[in-house]
Amino acid sequence: xxxxxxxxxxxxxxxxxxxxxxxxxxxxxxxxxxxxxxxxxxxxxxxxxxxxxxxxxxxxxxxxxxxxxxxxxxxxxxxxxxxxxxxxxxxxxxxxxxxxxxxxxxxxxxxxxxxxxxxxxxxxxxxxxxxxxxxxxxxxxxxxxxxxxxxxxxxxxxxxxxxxxxxxxxxxxxxxxxxxxxxxxxxxxxxxxxxxxxxxxxxxxxxxxxxxxxxxxxxxxxxxxxxxxxxxxxxxxxxxxxxxxxxxxxxxxxxxxxxxxxxxxxxxxxxxxxxxxxxxxxxxxxxxxxxxxxxxxxxxxxxxxxxxxxxxxxxxxxxxxxxxxxxxxxxxxxxxxxxxxxxxxxxxxxxxxxxxxxxxxxxxxxxxxxxxxxxxxxxxxxxxxxxxxxxxxxxxxxxxxxxxxxxxxxxxxxxxxxxxxxxxxxxxxxxxxxxxxxxxxxxxxxxxxxxxxxxxxxx
Amino acid sequence: xxxxxxxxxxxxxxxxxxxxxxxxxxxxxxxxxxxxxxxxxxxxxxxxxxxxxxxxxxxxxxxxxxxxxxxxxxxxxxxxxxxxxxxxxxxxxxxxxxxxxxxxxxxxxxxxxxxxxxxxxxxxxxxxxxxxxxxxxxxxxxxxxxxxxxxxxxxxxxxxxxxxxxxxxxxxxxxxxxxxxxxxxxxxxxxxxxxxxxxxxxxxxxxxxxxxxxxxxxxxxxxxxxxxxxxxxxxxxxxxxxxxxxxxxxxxxxxxxxxxxxxxxxxxxxxxxxxxxxxxxxxxxxxxxxxxxxxxxxxxxxxxxxxxxxxxxxxxxxxxxxxxxxxxxxxxxxxxxxxxxxxxxxxxxxxxxxxxxxxxxxxxxxxxxxxxxxxxxxxxxxxxxxxxxxxxxxxxxxxxxxxxxxxxxxxxxxxxxxxxxxxxxxxxxxxxxxxxxxxxxxxxxxxxxxx
Numbered sequence: 082x083x084x085x086x087x088x089x090x091x092x093x094x095x096x097x098x099x100x101x102x103x104x105x106x107x108x109x110x111x112x113x114x115x116x117x118x119x120x121x122x123x124x125x126x127x128x129x130x131x132x133x134x135x136x137x138x139x140x141x142x143x144x145x146x147x148x149x150x151x152x153x154x155x156x157x158x159x160x161x162x163x164x165x166x167x168x169x170x171x172x173x174x175x176x177x178x179x180x181x182x183x184x185x186x187x188x189x190x191x192x193x194x195x196x197x198x199x200x201x202x203x204x205x206x207x208x209x210x211x212x213x214x215x216x217x218x219x220x221x222x223x224x225x226x227x228x229x230x231x232x233x234x235x236x237x238x239x240x241x242x243x244x245x246x247x248x249x250x251x252x253x254x255x256x257x258x259x260x261x262x263x264x265x266x267x268x269x270x271x272x273x274x275x276x277x278x279x280x281x282x283x284x285x286x287x288x289x290x291x292x293x294x295x296x297x298x299x300x301x302x303x304x305x306x307x308x309x310x311x312x313x314x315x316x317x318x319x320x321x322x323x324x325x326x327x328x329x330x331x332x333x334x335x336x337x338x339x340x341x342x343x344x345x346x347x348x349x350x351x352x353x354x355x356x357x358x359x360x361x362x363x364x365x366x367x368x369x370x371x372x373x374x375x376x377x378x379x380x381x382x383x384x385x386x387x388x389x390x391x392x393x394x395x396x397x398x399x400x401x402x403x404x405x406x407x408x409x410x411x412x413x414x415x416x417x418x419x420x421x422x423x424x425x426x427x428x429x430x431x432x433x434x435x436x437x438x439x440x441x442x443x444x445x446x447x448x449x450x451x452x453x454x455x456x457x458x459x460x461x462x463x464x465x466x467x468x469x470x471x472x473x474x475x476x477x478x479x480x481x482x483x484x485x486x487x488x489x490x491x492x493x494x495x496x497x498x499x500x501x502x503x504x505x506x507x508x509x510x511x512x513x514x515x516x517x518x519x520x521x522x523x524x525x526x527x528x529x530x531x532x533x534x535x536x537x538x539x540x
Numbered sequence: 541x542x543x544x545x546x547x548x549x550x551x552x553x554x555x556x557x558x559x560x561x562x563x564x565x566x567x568x569x570x571x572x573x574x575x576x577x578x579x580x581x582x583x584x585x586x587x588x589x590x591x592x593x594x595x596x597x598x599x600x601x602x603x604x605x606x607x608x609x610x611x612x613x614x615x616x617x618x619x620x621x622x623x624x625x626x627x628x629x630x631x632x633x634x635x636x637x638x639x640x641x642x643x644x645x646x647x648x649x650x651x652x653x654x655x656x657x658x659x660x661x662x663x664x665x666x667x668x669x670x671x672x673x674x675x676x677x678x679x680x681x682x683x684x685x686x687x688x689x690x691x692x693x694x695x696x697x698x699x700x701x702x703x704x705x706x707x708x709x710x711x712x713x714x715x716x717x718x719x720x721x722x723x724x725x726x727x728x729x730x731x732x733x734x735x736x737x738x739x740x741x742x743x744x745x746x747x748x749x750x751x752x753x754x755x756x757x758x759x760x761x762x763x764x765x766x767x768x769x770x771x772x773x774x775x776x777x778x779x780x781x782x783x784x785x786x787x788x789x790x791x792x793x794x795x796x797x798x799x800x801x802x803x804x805x806x807x808x809x810x811x812x813x814x815x816x817x818x819x820x821x822x823x824x825x826x827x828x829x830x831x832x833x834x835x836x837x838x839x840x841x842x843x844x845x846x847x848x849x850x851x852x853x854x855x856x857x858x859x860x861x862x863x864x865x866x867x868x869x870x871x872x873x874x875x876x877x878x879x880x881x882x883x884x885x886x887x888x889x890x891x892x893x894x895x896x897x898x899x900x901x902x903x904x905x906x907x908x909x910x911x912x913x914x915x916x917x918x919x920x921x922x923x924x925x926x927x928x929x930x931x932x933x934x935x936x937x938x939x940x941x942x943x944x945x946x947x948x949x950x951x952x953x954x955x956x957x958x959x960x961x962x963x964x965x966x967x968x969x970x971x972x973x974x975x976x977x978x979x980x981x982x983x984x985x986x987x988x989x990x991x
Contacts (some may be wrong), residue, residue, distance in 0.1 A: 098921070105985055106983060109985065127920060127921040127922045127923060129920040129921075129922055130920070130921070130922035130923055130924070133922060133923075133924065133961075136620075136621050136622070137620070137621055137622035137623055137624045137625035137626070138620045138621070138623060138624065138924065138927070138959075139624060139812075139922075139923055139924065139927050140624050143624075143923045143926070143927045144921075144922060144923045145923075146921040146923065146936055146937075146940060148817070148818070150818065151987075154987075155987075244617075248618065248621045248622070282615065379920050380917065380918075383917070383982070387983055403981075406916075406917075406918075408918055408920075408962045408963075409962075410617070410961045410962065412615065412617050413615050413616050413617045413702070415961070415962065415963045417918075417962075417963070464915065464963040464966075466915060466916070467915045467916025467917060467918050467979070467981060468915075468916045468979055468980070468981060471916065471981060492913075492915055492963065492966050493966075494703060494704070494705045494954065494957060494958075494966060494967070495705050495967065495968070496704040496705050496708055497703075497704055497705070498704075524970075525970045525971050528974070529971075529973075529974070532980075533979075533980060534974050534977035534978065534979065534980065535977060535978055535979070535980045535984075536974075536976075536977050
């Protein structure tokens with residue numbers, strides 16, 4: 082029986098987006114006692130916004146989405162402490178500073194931290210990743226007054242770090258294993274567009290290059306790095322952005338099965354009764370075919386939390402993620418993706434691709450050649466409506482159906498130039514026997530027709 | 541916190557030439573300021589026209605050079621770098637100095653205009669050329685105000701240059717300030733017509749529907765005066781509700797209004813200083829609606845008084861009008877409204893005081909097609925939208941729950957949508973049916989900030 086009772090105590094370790102979303106959703110329909118424990122910060126903050134604090138766009142208090150009064154009024158208790166260990170036999174948490182905490186249900190939402198790959202010199206001063214608030218404080222100290230930095234890894238945190246460092250006038254070199262930036266995710270054209278854009282922002286990219294070792298000066302600080310190909314790059318800071326690993330070390334001896342992360346089923350149940358784990362720190366024992374073992378995004382954290390909340394509230398349903406979506410920003414260029422667009426297409430896949438002459442905007446619609454079914458959408462510098470893209474993918478639209486509704490999907494600001502015409506031209510060239518619709522529906526008509534809204538009362 | 545590092549080892553020739561341009565700009569700004577100072581205090585020694593008007597011109601050129609160089613160098617996403625780290629934009633010492641100087645200038649302007657004689661004389665040729673009459677403190681103020689909107693308009697155009705929406709909007713506020721609030725009123729005076737601002741309406745320009753103003757317009761303006769009264773009344777009672785129904789409050793507050801024009805240009809570097817707390821919102825509703833009530837009552841009283849020829853209310857209505865004029869018209873909208881830019885943000889007046897904003901806000905909230913749509917479940921709660929909301933709206937509160945933002949205060953400037961790093965927000969006008977409905981892709985809290 083998963084349902085939490087009113088007199089029971091739900092303890093959540095971790096106040097990231099997964100932990101707080103869970104607390105909020107459970108509180109909505111249950112009067113149980115809820116406590117969130119976090120060693121990182123008293124209040125939940127937006128992890129994805131840490132970069133803006135470093136760049137001076139915001140202060141730390143500005144990236145805190147809910148003020149203190151919110152948690153008080155919601156009767157969600159906040160404990161700012163570190164969990165030394167979990168005693169599942171006594172349903173007890175041992176804290177570093179405060180008294181032990183008893184739980185009836187425990188949710189582990191402890192997140193992840195930078196993954197290191199045993200490089201010589203990786204513990205030197207000036208070498209670090211960027212995940213937590215403490216990492217940001219360390220980066221503030223590590224980059225004070227320096228001139229050159231090297232970033233290892235070409236992913237989303239890597240480019241964030243590059244942007245941060247550039248805002249302080251620090252010269253940045255990125256080491257990227259692939260032949261283009263983020264090419265393990267982006268198809269060649271998109272990856273090239275983004276790679277060029279990053280270079281235009283004064284970042285030096287060393288492609289197909291990896292870290293060999295990090296060299297120290299007399300004071301034990303990083304002085305330079307050696308690359309695989311034998312180059313020596315002088316630098317006073319090394320950013321490690323080669324991925325993250327789940328924070329599970331404190332669970333040793335707790336009797337909770339872990340592998341890379343905490344092993345869970347599709348209900349987020351761990352090997353121990355009344356103990357759940359979700360988001361970055363969790364690892365699915367049996368992921369659905371084609372689905373990853375670990376999902377470590379802001380958005381999936383929220384989806385995990387919503388699914389687990391529903392189970393804890395007595396509506397036991399397995400986690401089923403809907404169509405994939407993600408977004409990011411590379412300096413000036415926004416990125417959105419809906420559905421699945423792999424880096425390399427199979428024989429069965431075909432796409433419509435458009436990009437502007439300046440190479441700052443691109444749209445790709447990927448579809449299945451045999452069935453013409455829409456598989457996914459990649460957007461650079463152009464915004465589409467999430468609700469409508471989700472609807473297309475969920476309903477299994479064909480490319481032809483999509484084209485009927487294409488003009489309604491744009492989400493760019495008013496007065497912006499529209500690019501759907503260009504895509505439609507390509508489409509009618511490729512499918513000459515298709516007829517254009519008499520009249521295109523607007524977003525508002527489609528929203529009404531498909532019921533793509535839910536009533537809300539909170540404004 | 542260190543904000544900049546002693547540049548990179550190699551300085552390229554292009555950065556050197558950029559620095560030269562910036563330095564020339566700064567030198568011209570300084571010379572211009574000195575000229576203005578000499579005009580203000582040394583009118584007996586040097587012609588204030590030469591030093592004052594000349595200084596203003598030199599200052600303008602210098603400021604434009606500096607702005608051009610420093611804004612163009614930054615890409616769109618870099619425009620807000622360091623705002624919370626630099627003194628001038630984070631309530632540091634220099635922000636307080638600018639705040640005190642601006643506040644002091646307003647105090648002199650309203651209550652001790654004689655102290656500004658040198659500067660008033662400096663504007664004499666411009667006043668004669670434009671209006672065919674001597675310069676006064678309000679002409680001086682109008683000139684400085686318009687220049688501030690134009691110079692900082694260029695700043696806003698460069699800062700938001702990747703957005704057509706902001707380019708058009710900025711040009712619109714520059715146009716209405718220069719044309720409707722500066723040149724046209726001057727031209728009317730030149731033609732011996734009543735001075736009239738076609739871009740200001742009751743209740744912001746509260747005296748435009750006062751009986752005394754109407755009498756004066758009809759007496760001095762004849763047919764044109766009648767048109768002016770017609771224009772004002774139509775805009776206050778017909779055009780405002782209709783335009784607000786279709787486009788929201790923004791058609792006025794961030795496209796036409798002079799106060800909004802200054803806020804969106806000269807005030808832009810201070811937009812993040814507005815208070816987003818729940819307490820601030822409580823103050824806002826506790827102040828702005830009573831002010832709207834105050835101005836409506838005052839207008840009614842004046843009319844009752846005028847119709848009854850003073851028999852019904854005696855001096856009461858005149859007292860109301862004077863009190864409103866002093867506390868709201870001068871103290872609040874001028875001294876506090878602009879003087880406190882560097883401390884409390886650029887929309888203090890618009891948010892807490894302006895009766896027009898209150899009126900438009902009620903229309904926007906209840907009778908409008910306007911809303912800011914949140915794009916599905918895409919919000920990452922980063923807080924850029926709330927931080928850069930000049931009206932102190934906690935935009936993120938709604939965005940992270942996948943809800944549209946419909947708030948009486950929202951002036952529709954569109955900066956929340958511009959600074960959002962995920963493109964989650966969009967200003968749009970749509971059907972009123974289901975206007976408050978959010979996305980289905982995210983489940984929501986049902987909590988209201990203000991109950």
